[in-house]
Amino acid sequence: MSVAELDPSPEGGLVEWWLWRAPSVERFPVEQLSAEEVTLELQRVQARKAMDAAYEAELVMALAAARPDADDPPPGHPGARRRAQGSPVPGTSEFLPDELALVLNCGRPFATQVLSDAHQLVERMPAVHAARAAGQLDDYRARVFADVLGTASDEVVAVVVPAVLPLAAGLSAATLRRRLVAAAEAADEEFAERRRVEAERRAAVRLYPTADGMSVLATEAPAAVAAAMWSTIDQAAQLARTGGDDRPIGVLRTEAHAALVLRPWDTSRPTMTGHLTLTAPLSALRPPGHPRAAAHPAAGQPATADESGAPGEADERVARAAAGAAVPSVQGTPITAAHLRELLTQLGALGVTAPAGGSLAVALTDDQGTLLATATASELAGLAGRGCAQQHPDLDCDCPVLGPPPEVPGYAHTAAQERFARLRDRTCRHPGCGQPAGRTDLDHVLPYDCGGRTACQNLCCLCRSHHRLKTFARNWRFRMGPDGTLTVTTPSGITRTTRPPGLHEQRALPPPRPAPVDESPPPF
Numbered sequence: 001m002s003v004a005e006l007d008p009s010p011e012g013g014l015v016e017w018w019l020w021r022a023p024s025v026e027r028f029p030v031e032q033l034s035a036e037e038v039t040l041e042l043q044r045v046q047a048r049k050a051m052d053a054a055y056e057a058e059l060v061m062a063l064a065a066a067r068p069d070a071d072d073p074p075p076g077h078p079g080a081r082r083r084a085q086g087s088p089v090p091g092t093s094e095f096l097p098d099e100l101a102l103v104l105n106c107g108r109p110f111a112t113q114v115l116s117d118a119h120q121l122v123e124r125m126p127a128v129h130a131a132r133a134a135g136q137l138d139d140y141r142a143r144v145f146a147d148v149l150g151t152a153s154d155e156v157v158a159v160v161v162p163a164v165l166p167l168a169a170g171l172s173a174a175t176l177r178r179r180l181v182a183a184a185e186a187a188d189e190e191f192a193e194r195r196r197v198e199a200e201r202r203a204a205v206r207l208y209p210t211a212d213g214m215s216v217l218a219t220e221a222p223a224a225v226a227a228a229m230w231s232t233i234d235q236a237a238q239l240a241r242t243g244g245d246d247r248p249i250g251v252l253r254t255e256a257h258a259a260l261v262l263r264p265w266d267t268s269r270p271t272m273t274g275h276l277t278l279t280a281p282l283s284a285l286r287p288p289g290h291p292r293a294a295a296h297p298a299a300g301q302p303a304t305a306d307e308s309g310a311p312g313e314a315d316e317r318v319a320r321a322a323a324g325a326a327v328p329s330v331q332g333t334p335i336t337a338a339h340l341r342e343l344l345t346q347l348g349a350l351g352v353t354a355p356a357g358g359s360l361a362v363a364l365t366d367d368q369g370t371l372l373a374t375a376t377a378s379e380l381a382g383l384a385g386r387g388c389a390q391q392h393p394d395l396d397c398d399c400p401v402l403g404p405p406p407e408v409p410g411y412a413h414t415a416a417q418e419r420f421a422r423l424r425d426r427t428c429r430h431p432g433c434g435q436p437a438g439r440t441d442l443d444h445v446l447p448y449d450c451g452g453r454t455a456c457q458n459l460c461c462l463c464r465s466h467h468r469l470k471t472f473a474r475n476w477r478f479r480m481g482p483d484g485t486l487t488v489t490t491p492s493g494i495t496r497t498t499r500p501p502g503l504h505e506q507r508a509l510p511p512p513r514p515a516p517v518d519e520s521p522p523p524f
Helices: 011-022 035-065 096-104 108-124 125-132 139-147 156-170 172-188 191-201 223-242 248-263 316-323 335-350 377-385 415-425 464-472
Strands: 204-209 217-221 277-280 360-366 373-376 442-443 459-463 477-479 486-489 494-499
Touching: 011 464, 035 108, 035 139, 035 172, 096 108, 096 464, 108 125, 108 139, 125 139, 125 156, 139 156, 139 172, 156 172, 172 494, 217 223, 223 248, 316 442, 335 360, 335 377, 360 377, 360 415, 373 377, 373 415, 377 442, 415 459, 442 464, 459 464
Parallel strands: 277 360
Antiparallel strands: 204 217, 360 373, 442 459, 477 486, 486 494
16 A cells, blocks of 8 residues: 655645645624624625635646646547547646546536636736736626637737726626627627637537426527527417417427427327336335245354344345355345236236337335346246246245346446446436436446456446546546445545435434423422
8 A cells, every 4th residue: 555755844744734724714703793894794705705716716727737638549549539528728638627527526517617717817817817816806707707708819818808807896797798798899800700609619408307397498599590499489389379278378388399399290200209217126025925935044143033023034145155146135135036026016006018119127126225136027027927947836935036137258248237237327427427328338447458347346337528538537546336336536536426326325314312301390
């Protein structure tokens, strides 16, 4: 184990103390301040926020200077960046935004914006940065400078900043933006066109889940296109209103929008369908009154009992040894044919079937949410009918019939492993990334060439961007635990952890509060 050597000099000790001290802030007892003093202190806080933002920008640029692009895959070589967005700081690694995202505990888009603002203000607009560092210009107005002049040439920046900065603190953010745009257009007649082209490159369609089963579908498009789309949707909704549909106009516009996109009348396109996944806790599938197989405890281990006091199942190690391999279980209970028959009964009672043209899969979990096994409805029916491999006459024996896909030799994973891993992970597992599992690669956490197994315990979903990071970025470390918990460590030593969405984080519950003491005098 390597041990870091501390700097024995007084300066090194001071730096170490400064970096590892607990965060703190100077503050007055608020209850002792008058209204006038409160307003003065609020102004002081705003200045301090600006100073901290300037300090953060300097730290960000220091990290950027330590991450040059020399180690990135060069163009034309395996792993070279194609469409993926690189770093907004010229000459720095394309993976710098990913590292900053883990340092700040945020997503890559936000970290990219932080990098862009820091570069614009520290490197290209030092006067604006100095005003913010002195607390004379708040952070929001400083970032307006970065947003408006980010696409301007250095010559335009050199003309516009001295002209607008002296008045910036006294202008509203909207007025400041208009002044900056006007000054930049006066200095460069092509400025407006460059901003328009850059804005069109950022056009996108985004989906934002809200509450109660609803979502927001937002389209960012050129103004003329967006206006035409809105007019078409509104005309269709108004036509339905004229036809006698008295539902709210918002509902009519929503249905019109959906119909125009999905075009249910167009039979020339493939039919829209779905892939349904049901999650079933294994502990809820034991039929009531089902006889539990009596089992002898392992040597040196006491027998367990359920809540009724009846003998429980054998220790989990006994079940694994009897099966010759690891068996998914809940407190020693493997997934048996009885579980599957009960599951099929419940699915039949609920009338659950696969969507037309789609599929139905079942995910069996333990009480902590750990995925134990996956199967389609047809696979469940086949396993429930065949029973265990030992051909016991008792169809309700406790022999395991279903588990996670087994490890396979070679590099290529199986379809069953892919289904299991995608149901377990659901999204890209890199911290802060939410790309759906359907748009990810299934990657060996410990590389296959380094001895990594082709097993579900060593496979996880990573989007193409983070798959490239893991493969080509230097000094990043990825580790995955048996339950699918993924730990990612940056080159600077920052560690973040992600868990499969269904896995509950186990935390100790606080002790119960003591019963209140009745201190009232007795009634006598």
